[in-house]
Amino acid sequence: MSEAVITIRGLRKSYDELEAVKGIDLDVNAEEIFAVLGPNGAGKTTTVEILEGYRDRDAGEVSVLGVDPARPTPAWRERIGIVLQGTTLEPALTVRESLRQYAGYFREPRDVDEVIALVGLEEQANTRARKLSGGQQRRLDVGIALVGDPDLLFLDEPTTGFDPSARRQAWDMVAGLRELGKTVLLTTHYMDEAQALADRVAIIADGRIVAQDTPENLGDRRRLPSTITFHLAPGSDPSGIATLDGFRYTEAEDGGRMVTIQTHDAVEVLSRLTAWSLQRGIDLDQLEVRRPSLEDVYLELTES
Amino acid sequence: MRSVSLALHEFRFAQKVFWRNPASVFFTALLPVIFLVIFATIFGGDEIEELGGVKVTTYYIPAIVTLAVVSATMVNLAMNVTIAREEGLLKRGRGTPLPPWVFIVGRVGNAIVISAVMLVAVTLIGQLLYDSPIPWGRIPAVLVTLIVGASAFSCLGLAMTVIIPTREAASAITNAITLPLYFISGVFIPEDEIPDGVLSFANHFPVRDFFESFFTAYSPKTVGSGFEWGDLLVVAIWGLAGFLITLRYFRWTPRQ
Numbered sequence: 001m002s003e004a005v006i007t008i009r010g011l012r013k014s015y016d017e018l019e020a021v022k023g024i025d026l027d028v029n030a031e032e033i034f035a036v037l038g039p040n041g042a043g044k045t046t047t048v049e050i051l052e053g054y055r056d057r058d059a060g061e062v063s064v065l066g067v068d069p070a071r072p073t074p075a076w077r078e079r080i081g082i083v084l085q086g087t088t089l090e091p092a093l094t095v096r097e098s099l100r101q102y103a104g105y106f107r108e109p110r111d112v113d114e115v116i117a118l119v120g121l122e123e124q125a126n127t128r129a130r131k132l133s134g135g136q137q138r139r140l141d142v143g144i145a146l147v148g149d150p151d152l153l154f155l156d157e158p159t160t161g162f163d164p165s166a167r168r169q170a171w172d173m174v175a176g177l178r179e180l181g182k183t184v185l186l187t188t189h190y191m192d193e194a195q196a197l198a199d200r201v202a203i204i205a206d207g208r209i210v211a212q213d214t215p216e217n218l219g220d221r222r223r224l225p226s227t228i229t230f231h232l233a234p235g236s237d238p239s240g241i242a243t244l245d246g247f248r249y250t251e252a253e254d255g256g257r258m259v260t261i262q263t264h265d266a267v268e269v270l271s272r273l274t275a276w277s278l279q280r281g282i283d284l285d286q287l288e289v290r291r292p293s294l295e296d297v298y299l300e301l302t303e304s
Numbered sequence: 305m306r307s308v309s310l311a312l313h314e315f316r317f318a319q320k321v322f323w324r325n326p327a328s329v330f331f332t333a334l335l336p337v338i339f340l341v342i343f344a345t346i347f348g349g350d351e352i353e354e355l356g357g358v359k360v361t362t363y364y365i366p367a368i369v370t371l372a373v374v375s376a377t378m379v380n381l382a383m384n385v386t387i388a389r390e391e392g393l394l395k396r397g398r399g400t401p402l403p404p405w406v407f408i409v410g411r412v413g414n415a416i417v418i419s420a421v422m423l424v425a426v427t428l429i430g431q432l433l434y435d436s437p438i439p440w441g442r443i444p445a446v447l448v449t450l451i452v453g454a455s456a457f458s459c460l461g462l463a464m465t466v467i468i469p470t471r472e473a474a475s476a477i478t479n480a481i482t483l484p485l486y487f488i489s490g491v492f493i494p495e496d497e498i499p500d501g502v503l504s505f506a507n508h509f510p511v512r513d514f515f516e517s518f519f520t521a522y523s524p525k526t527v528g529s530g531f532e533w534g535d536l537l538v539v540a541i542w543g544l545a546g547f548l549i550t551l552r553y554f555r556w557t558p559r560q
Binding site: 077 | 395401
């Protein structure tokens with residue numbers, strides 16, 4: 001289970017003067033969905049294209065399924081599936097024909113009808129690619145990458161430009177790949193996508209990995225404060241808690257106050273709040289504790 | 305063996321894609337026939353004294369076959385391979401176990417087969433509509449010219465993708481190269497109307513030599529087997545140059 005499918009050590013790549021990847025270390029384990037998250041121009045696609053065997057590198061050790069992708073072999077290509085950043089389909093071929101064409105390139109392809117079901121295009125099986133919606137085209141892209149029955153799948157920004165329902169469908173499909181036992185490396189610049197799909201996330205900014213962990217642990221309260229909010233009814237006197245660090249409030253519409261407390265120790269603050277509330281008999285209406293979201297972490301880490 | 309079946313697999317899909325593309329079908333299959341009918345109607349019945357009294361309609365059969373083969377190979381590949389490259393299809397294909405040359409062979413094979421279909425179609429139309437005899441005695445010369453020319457112009461089409469930067473530029477650049485060559489080579493205008501200096505200039509380029517080779521093979525005035533080895537050599541040298549340029553400079557990935 002924990003066999004490393006991808007190992008990267010000290011990866012570097014420059015284009016002329018511009019250093020796009022500035023020393024990356026990364027391990028992706030078998031059967032995990034791993035997200036590389038970062039803003040545009042952070043070095044995501046460069047890194048992934050090095051792993052896919054499209055680009056050479058300036059320095060570093062890279063192993064993908066035990067092979068150096070700078071020297072790809074046909075046997076290695078049998079085991080990987082690639083979805084490029086933009087949709088790449090032959091517009092004149094139908095869904096089934098496109099899948100048949102690519103299935104023919106592999107020695108042991110997956111059944112075409114099975115792939116059609118997997119990407120949810122049963123009703124469009126005989127529709128030409130040019131007539132598909134953007135979301136359907138992207139799912140056909142993923143189907144083409146799956147038709148060779150790869151062990152490792154690369155998805156470069158699979159949902160960029162999608163409307164919310166198309167994204168949701170694409171997410172369900174990617175989550176379904178977990179059941180097939182595939183290892184997936186996906187890049188995205190959407191925080192919620194990484195959070196929804198990935199077992200682990202690496203945040204990349206300006207050519208470096210700035211954080212790498214499970215989505216839950218990336219929102220680590222040691223790094224960013226949790227936020228406690230509640231509502232105080234009109235006339236309630238906040239003295240006794242107004243001295244807490246990070247205490248702020250705004251006037252609420254009903255004349256009361258919306259209180260926000262940012263703290264690194266939510267348990268301590270909560271216990272003082274509840275004690276105060278019980279003692280004074282003042283209700284902590286709409287009490288909510290929010291851990292920093294991946295988005296907060298992401299913004300903090302990628303701002304330079 | 306697997307390579308051969310893969311190449312056939314690619315060829316089948318290239319065929320499908322070609323016949324489903326209205327622009328390809330119009331420019332490659334229909335336009336040469338339309339030109340034949342127009343030219344034959346305008347100049348029909350005249351004879352060309354400089355060529356031993358060949359009827360103008362008979363002159364236009366090999367001329368239009370030349371046009372059709374160049375369209376099916378050089379123009380077709382220059383446009384469609386450029387588009388496939390810019391759309392990322394070539395890049396995607398390279399990410400599979402398919403050997404890259406199979407990808408190319410499937411498309412070149414498609415271009416050559418379409419050339420052969422067009423040659424047969426134009427020759428039959430000539431016989432049926434304009435009484436231009438099918439050159440039964442010189443079929444080997446016709447076929448050798450077809451194979452040498454279709455292969456050479458396919459290589460030149462692939463070489464042209466090297467200088468075509470974007471899909472928008474594909475049509476403009478191919479037309480800018482082919483249209484003047486058709487005019488100076490006697491494909492559109494009978495060669496007795498073209499100054500000798502222009503013709504001998506055109507002789508340096510493969511369209512003129514390819515056409516001359518077809519003309520000799522088709523002309524009922526030809527004595528002997530109808531092979532123009534000198535012209536075929538010029539065509540082959542151009543093809544080889546295209547092949548080497550393709551081998552050295554062909555790009556699989558879109559311009560960013």
